[in-house]
Amino acid sequence: MSLTTNRQPPGAGRPQTLAEKILSRKAGRPVFPGELVVVEVDHAMTIDSIVPTVIARLEYLGKDPFDPRRVSLVFDHVAPPANVNVANAQKQGREWARRTGVNFFEVGRGVCHQVLVEEGIAKPGMLIVGSDSHSTTYGALAAFGTGMGATDIALAIATGKTWLKVPESVKVVMRGRPRPGVFAKDAALEMVGRLGADGATYMAVEIHLEDGAEEAFGLSERMTLANLTMEAGAKAGLVVPSGEILERYPVPEWLYPDPNARYAKTLEIDLTELTPRLSVPFYVDNVHPAAAFAGTEVDFVFIGTCTNGRIEDLRAAAEVLKGKRIADGVRMLVVPASSEVLKQAMEEGVLQTLIEAGATIGTPGCGPCMGRHMGVAADGERVVSTANRNFRGRMGSASAEVYLASPRTAALAALTGRIPGEEENP
């Protein structure tokens, strides 16, 4: 790879993975797996549900943000507020943002990760910490994004730094172009299923797209892949820059893994052979061919979230539902990942198609993903969702079942009231 030759690499001659490259740049010296580093963070992100605790920790430390330009607050987890407690928490966050001057994104702007990408805050090569586990999403553009709890985020906001153990990496190679009807979500679920829910714990997942996959999977699809690495326990999920990423971003020439970098393990996924996947309750890594559950009756279909609430996802659902009506007795909720996605879906007629098919549109944000509002599931109900978790009780009732799938599979389930079989969803 010409980009990695003729220069002094961050590894000082020793081959490095993408995660090791980024953390070496941040540490100002070559670092390798197992080393503990205290490094500057490029951006710290927090959200409505966590910001009251972040503020409390900052008050306890007696600190204001180290650099407010490197901090964002996004209201997405219960937006608009579902009760007075949440409204008060958001009011407190809003006032803190105004006083400190951090970047602030109101109710309706969208899901935190989508917003930070759309706003151009997340950039290739950055280290971004967020008080949401799916902060791995920034890996779509080769930023080291990692989720942390409220105290870690408060410490990062106060000091501009965080501590990390340099992770080993798992190499995931996805080859070829998926067949029509097969999407990045299917590839991501296949990856989680094969790695297992702790298959990448403490590790970075480094995704290599090859033999056509680099063109088939643009920014949106890479966000889906990087997002789901979290469900294998990953500290970060980095997609090697190629395709659309090179068109959209200036990618530093050091931001590539070295050819002989060391990986803890390697997983190969042939996208040309892949069929629609389904993650079956109550574990995300319980992944099967969707057709294996063909005919299973469905009460509620949810399309949205940081995993699959982008324009490409809404288009895939609209394509299935164009000129048709969803099945009697099925509810369908579409929550665009951001106000930009909502606007674009309106301009393209995607919203009209979905509404005419019988879908309800929600305020951009996380929606009912974590079972708090805007359409929680009742006892014993079965949900097909495009989100990233299907844990017991995740979307409301402890006896509700959540099946995770691509937007196309979810839209087909809404259309017929059943999980689609191989003929409809090959």
Place this chain on the structure above:
Amino acid sequence: MTARVWKFDDDINTDDILPGKYAPFMVGEDRFHTFAFAHLRPEFAREVKPGDLLVFGKNAGLGSSREYAPEALKKLGIRATIAKSYARIFFRNLVNLGIVPFVSEEVVDALADGDEVLLDLEAGRLYRGNEVFTLTPPPAFLLEALKAGSMLEYVKRHGRFPAE
């Protein structure tokens, strides 16, 4: 004083520990901890006593980064956990809150739900009747933070992270 062992399976996620709908900003700071394990073991929050010991299988605390899951445990008086392994964010959150996260396959396998034990946190020793189990302390960097009370306390006191 003896403590009761509350033993849980592998892959207990933070939605199990505190379902999202019972987050403090949903139900209030004063009562969110009363919903700990609400779906999985509804009796837990009522019956747990300060100093009781939580024991998990592998990949403890996977899922959401919600610090209020371990914070609910802290409010209920939990000071230590033992697991075969932890998901990374949950592990960090425990240290940040000052709950000591021990790792031991052997001790987890040896303990049963409802066991009465005595935990010497400082010495890393666990007693059950005449049996003694040794627990390896967390790595030095984290131990320094835990000795200060938590990572938050350490940074408040020193204005920097350990090893910085």
